[in-house]
Amino acid sequence: MSDRLLSSLIGLAIAVVIMVCGMFWAFSRFGIWERLSIQDPVKTVLDSGIIGAKSLQKGPGGSSTADLRDTDRSTYKFNFAKAGNIDAQKLVYQGKNDYLSSMSEDIRDEALKSAISSKAEVADLLERLHRKFDEMVGYGNVDHFKPNAAGQTPETAKEAWDNILNRLTTQPDIYNQMAIATDDPDAKKDFANLASLTVIATDKRDAQALIYMHRIVHDLDYWVYNSPGSAKNPDKFGAAHAFKKAPTSQIKTIEAYIKSGGGS
Numbered sequence: 001m002s003d004r005l006l007s008s009l010i011g012l013a014i015a016v017v018i019m020v021c022g023m024f025w026a027f028s029r030f031g032i033w034e035r036l037s038i039q040d041p042v043k044t045v046l047d048s049g050i051i052g053a054k055s056l057q058k059g060p061g062g063s064s065t066a067d068l069r070d071t072d073r074s075t076y077k078f079n080f081a082k083a084g085n086i087d088a089q090k091l092v093y094q095g096k097n098d099y100l101s102s103m104s105e106d107i108r109d110e111a112l113k114s115a116i117s118s119k120a121e122v123a124d125l126l127e128r129l130h131r132k133f134d135e136m137v138g139y140g141n142v143d144h145f146k147p148n149a150a151g152q153t154p155e156t157a158k159e160a161w162d163n164i165l166n167r168l169t170t171q172p173d174i175y176n177q178m179a180i181a182t183d184d185p186d187a188k189k190d191f192a193n194l195a196s197l198t199v200i201a202t203d204k205r206d207a208q209a210l211i212y213m214h215r216i217v218h219d220l221d222y223w224v225y226n227s228p229g230s231a232k233n234p235d236k237f238g239a240a241h242a243f244k245k246a247p248t249s250q251i252k253t254i255e256a257y258i259k260s261g262g263g264s
Contacts, residue, residue, distance in 0.1 A: 076114035078125070091115055100168070109173070116177045123225040125178065130221040132169045133214040145207040161205050172198040186241035187224065190216055193258060200262035209262055212254045215239035219246065 077092050091098045091111060100108055116125060135141065143149035147157035168174050172195040179191035194216055201209035219240035221227070238246035239254060 076111040078115050078121075101166070112173060112177045113180075116174070116181050118181060119183070119225075122178050122181050125174075126217060126221040126225050129169055130217050132167070133210075133217050136164060136169065137210050137214040142207050142211055145205070145210065157205070161202075165202055170198055170202050172196075184224075184242055186244070187220065190220060190240045190242055193254060196258045197254075200258065204262050206262045208257070212239065212250075212257065215250065216254070219243040 075092075075094055076098070078090070091100060093111075098111070100111060103111060116122060143152060144160040145157055146152055147154040149157075164170050175191045175195040175198065179188045179195070182188060182191065194213055197209045197213045197216075200206050201213065215237035216239045218235060219237050220242060223236065223246070224240065224242045236243070236246050236248075238249040239251065240246075241251060
């Protein structure tokens with residue numbers, strides 16, 4: 001055997017050893033050894049974080065989130081312990097933070113189905129949605145969305161709208177999922193109305209639609225799901241079908257508004 005051939009074989013052997021060592025390091029570094037018992041190899045690789053989908057997108061906190069996840073999506077939950085603000089869009093998935101804003105549409109749908117799947121989760125979301133609507137619309141704040149209101153201009157109103165368009169509070173799919181998660185047929189109608197009003201509000205920059213949404217959420221939170229009959233919550237708008245003991249009703253007015261497509 002010539003010296004040149006021997007040197008080539010030795011070099012090849014060294015390269016193979018280096019490659020194998022590199023693979024062992026990568027498998028240990030990314031925890032793949034612990035996951036080799038999972039039957040689905042695609043799930044194993046995706047969960048390792050080594051590869052993602054077509055791209056990796058950044059969540060609000062700057063974290064990268066793969067656009068594909070395994071087929072078991074029953075473990076998504078809203079992480080209100082870390083982000084009490086619902087518009088942070090923060091979820092927990094398999095013990096790790098994830099963000100609705102970084103998900104593709106199909107994954108987002110599955111995540112919402114998991115995160116909003118029980119009456120208790122609907123009640124929790126209503127309480128947090130109510131807080132956001134109080135901040136957004138209550139106490140005269142709705143005027144920020146009206147270009148002709150005192151102290152407002154078309155520019156300031158546009159800025160106010162732009163600030164809420166990507167919030168969960170103005171996304172119809174969250175209300176559609178709440179309708180699915182509830183077993184109350186009247187509450188289903190209310191969540192359907194909320195979804196319709198969301199579309200009117202965001203498409204037409206319609207402040208009145210926001211007001212009606214606030215009233216429905218208020219009645220559902222205070223008088224149906226979380227604090228029924230509480231003396232500290234005196235307002236009774238009569239905006240929700242599920243609030244059966246409301247002294248007056250705005251439901252026909254609200255549903256006529258939805259049918260007409262909102263304001264001009």
